[in-house]
Amino acid sequence: MIWQHNSELDAIHHVAIEVDDVKEAIDWYADKFRCKVAYEDDTWALLQFGNLSIALVTRGEHPAHIGFVTETAAEHGELKTHRDGTRSIYLADPAGNAVELLDADSVKSAVTS
Amino acid sequence: MIWQHNSELDAIHHVAIEVDDVKEAIDWYADKFRCKVAYEDDTWALLQFGNLSIALVTRGEHPAHIGFVTETAAEHGELKTHRDGTRSIYLADPAGNAVELLDADSVKSAVTS
Numbered sequence: 001m002i003w004q005h006n007s008e009l010d011a012i013h014h015v016a017i018e019v020d021d022v023k024e025a026i027d028w029y030a031d032k033f034r035c036k037v038a039y040e041d042d043t044w045a046l047l048q049f050g051n052l053s054i055a056l057v058t059r060g061e062h063p064a065h066i067g068f069v070t071e072t073a074a075e076h077g078e079l080k081t082h083r084d085g086t087r088s089i090y091l092a093d094p095a096g097n098a099v100e101l102l103d104a105d106s107v108k109s110a111v112t113s
Numbered sequence: 114m115i116w117q118h119n120s121e122l123d124a125i126h127h128v129a130i131e132v133d134d135v136k137e138a139i140d141w142y143a144d145k146f147r148c149k150v151a152y153e154d155d156t157w158a159l160l161q162f163g164n165l166s167i168a169l170v171t172r173g174e175h176p177a178h179i180g181f182v183t184e185t186a187a188e189h190g191e192l193k194t195h196r197d198g199t200r201s202i203y204l205a206d207p208a209g210n211a212v213e214l215l216d217a218d219s220v221k222s223a224v225t226s
Contacts, residue, residue: 010146011163015128015179019208028207032189032214033123033181050124051164054179066128066167068146076145094141095132101145 013067013086013102014046016055025056065090065098073101085110126180126199126215127159129168138169178203178211186214198223 019025022045026037029047038053039046043061047054057064067088073079079087087106091099132138135158139150142160151166152159156174160167170177180201186192192200200219204212 007163009148009161009163012128012165012167015125017179017208017210019206019210021207024207032185032204033183035122048122049181050120050122052125054125066130068162070146072145091145093132094134094137095130097130097132 011069012052013069013100013107014053014055015067016044016057016062016065018059018064019056020059022056022058029054029056063090063098065100067100067102069102069104069107071104073103076101079103079106081106124182125165126182126213126220127166127168128180129157129170129175129178131172131177132169133172135169135171142167142169176203176211178213180213180215182215182217182220184217186216189214192216192219194219 022040022042026040026045026047029035030037033049036048037045038048044055044057047056055062073087073089076091077089079089081087085106086102088100088102091101093099135153135155139153139158139160142148143150146162149161150158151161157168157170160169168175186200186202189204190202192202194200198219199215201213201215204214206212
């Protein structure tokens with residue numbers, strides 16, 4: 001299946017999309033899909049799916065973006081360390097889409113610790 | 114790893130984001146990430162990553178969306194069959210985000226045939 005992890009290719013860690021109401025959005029997605037609510041507060045939530053997570057973020061609080069796992073994140077600038085131990089940097093693609101590059105080692109450590 | 118396929122949870126098949134210039138976008142993503150260009154024309158491209166695909170779509174030609182694989186797609190209305198054999202229906206979430214529900218059986222057939 002195309003969404004299975006292939007170690008020769010980089011993986012997508014999460015996708016963040018903007019919503020108006022976090023609770024309303026959780027209910028909508030959880031009603032239609034088999035997913036787990038991994039985190040939830042008034043400003044954002046994290047839904048775990050089989051092959052990655054979807055972040056539901058309120059407009060203005062967090063930017064919509066795609067988070068890629070790569071071994072070369074640090075080549076693009078200083079990485080910021082997040083609460084969960086992952087380290088990343090944000091870039092904008094040529095069209096202005098926000099792209100998060102997560103350091104591969106930090107993601108492995110965060111998941112296994 | 115969080116992005117590995119877990120059969121108890123539904124999977125994300127692809128994420129489509131809007132770009133201004135398909136060729137420019139392909140070059141940008143392929144320069145930063147290990148991915149394969151699975152399809153490319155002037156209006157859109159499909160980049161295969163380890164756990165799902167990213168579609169780069171030109172504004173106005175295709176809507177930005179997330180494509181979920183689910184066994185219950187047909188419960189939401191009549192499915193449309195695409196050239197690759199997948200069958201799906203588009204919905205809008207409460208915030209207006211475009212969400213594609215792909216029939217799980219059609220995805221398995223399309224990938225293995």
